[in-house]
Amino acid sequence: xxxxxxxxxxxxxxxxxxxxxCNHSTISGNEYVYWYRQIHSQGPQYIIHGLKNNETNExxxxxxxEDRKSSTxxxxxxxLRDTAVYYCIVEGWGGxxxxxxxxxxxLQVIP
Amino acid sequence: xxxxxxxxxxxxxxxxxxxTLQCAQDMNHEYMSWYRQDPGMGLRLIHYSVGAGITxxxxxxxxxxxxxxxxxxxxxxxxxxAPSQTSVYFCASSYSGGASAFFGQGTRLTVV
Numbered sequence: 001x002x003x004x005x006x007x008x009x010x011x012x013x014x015x016x017x018x019x020x021x022c023n024h025s026t027i028s029g030n031e032y033v034y035w036y037r038q039i040h041s042q043g044p045q046y047i048i049h050g051l052k053n054n055e056t057n058e059x060x061x062x063x064x065x066e067d068r069k070s071s072t073x074x075x076x077x078x079x080l081r082d083t084a085v086y087y088c089i090v091e092g093w094g095g096x097x098x099x100x101x102x103x104x105x106x107l108q109v110i111p
Numbered sequence: 112x113x114x115x116x117x118x119x120x121x122x123x124x125x126x127x128x129x130x131t132l133q134c135a136q137d138m139n140h141e142y143m144s145w146y147r148q149d150p151g152m153g154l155r156l157i158h159y160s161v162g163a164g165i166t167x168x169x170x171x172x173x174x175x176x177x178x179x180x181x182x183x184x185x186x187x188x189x190x191x192x193a194p195s196q197t198s199v200y201f202c203a204s205s206y207s208g209g210a211s212a213f214f215g216q217g218t219r220l221t222v223v
Contacts, residue, residue, distance in 0.1 A: 034211070043115075043201050043214030044154070087153065100170070101146070101153035 003027070003090040009106040012082075018075040020105050022088030025069045031092045033064060035073045036101070037084040044087065044101070047073065078109045113137050117202050117215035124192040124222045132187040132218050134202030142205045143185040144169070144212070145177065147198040154201060160185055192222045 005023040012018040024033065034049040048055055048062045050071075055062045061074040075082055087104040118133045136143065141162045146154040146169075156169030160179040174196060176188040185204075189196060199219050203212040 036212075041199065041217065043203075043216050044212075046211035046213070049211060100156060103151075103153045 003100070004088045004102060006086075006088050006102065006105045008103065009108070011108050011110055012075075012078045014080060014109050014111050015077055018073075018078040018082065018107060018109070020073040020075075020086050020088075020107065021070065022073070023070045024088070024090045027068050027090050028092070031090050033062065033068075033071050034089040034091060035060070035062065036087045036089065037082075038087070038104070039081075039084040047086075078107075080109050080111065083107060083109045115202055115204055115213050115215040117200075117218050119218060120216070121219050122221070124189070124220065126192060126194060126222060128192050130189055130192065132189075132200055132202075132220070134185045134187065134215060135183050136185075136202075136204040136213070137183065138204060138206065138213065139182060140204035140206045140213075141182065142207065142212075143179065144203045145175070145185070145187045146201045146203065147171065147196075148201065148217075149198050157187065157200075189220075194222045196220065197222045 032049050032051050035047040036044040038044045048060050050062045050064055064071045085104040085106050087101050115136045144159040145157040148154045155171050157175050158177040160166045163179050163182050166177050166179055179185055199217045201217050202215045205212040
């Protein structure tokens with residue numbers, strides 16, 4: 001069973017904020033939310049991760065709801081280079097690294 | 112700093128041939144993984160390793176072997192290539208079980 005649910009595609013106007021949602025209603029207490037993206041056919045690129053607090057880095061912000069059952073990745077000022085498939089992943093810390101990817105959200109940034 | 116390096120970038124095999132996809136990382140990461148990605152699909156885990164001498168199966172291990180004799184290298188062996196193994200293969204590494212993973216640029220394999 002998939003741990004996360006994401007919309008298959010989204011559009012965003014260039015310069016506007018892109019808000020990508022992710023549902024993870026079965027997340028457990030020790031599991032983190034990770035976001036990666038894959039531009040064209042390149043290898044996936046790590047964006048950000050969080051446990052329960054909101055996080056921000058130079059690429060994006062991650063907003064996790066209080067019950068941790070959903071999250072939103074925010075790209076504050078989307079550019080054409082942000083066009084990619086975005087993957088939301090739930091994994092535990094420690095133990096084996098077995099990051100499992102679903103089909104993600106295809107974000108198209110429109111000029 | 113090269114990160115995760117995969118070779119070759121492209122490969123065409125005939126059915127039944129064997130080959131090894133190479134993956135090397137220079138970040139002293141303990142964790143390494145191999146994934147395959149078929150058209151229009153997400154990445155599926157083939158094998159992973161949590162350190163030198165330790166490997167385990169992922170979601171789709173059949174037809175593939177791995178070994179981890181050093182921290183730096185994690186080769187993926189196709190024993191007898193089949194057209195169903197036509198895919199893009201990605202190698203990844205991370206320094207711990209929950210850390211962010213670094214991915215290579217992929218090997219595009221076609222089996223005819």
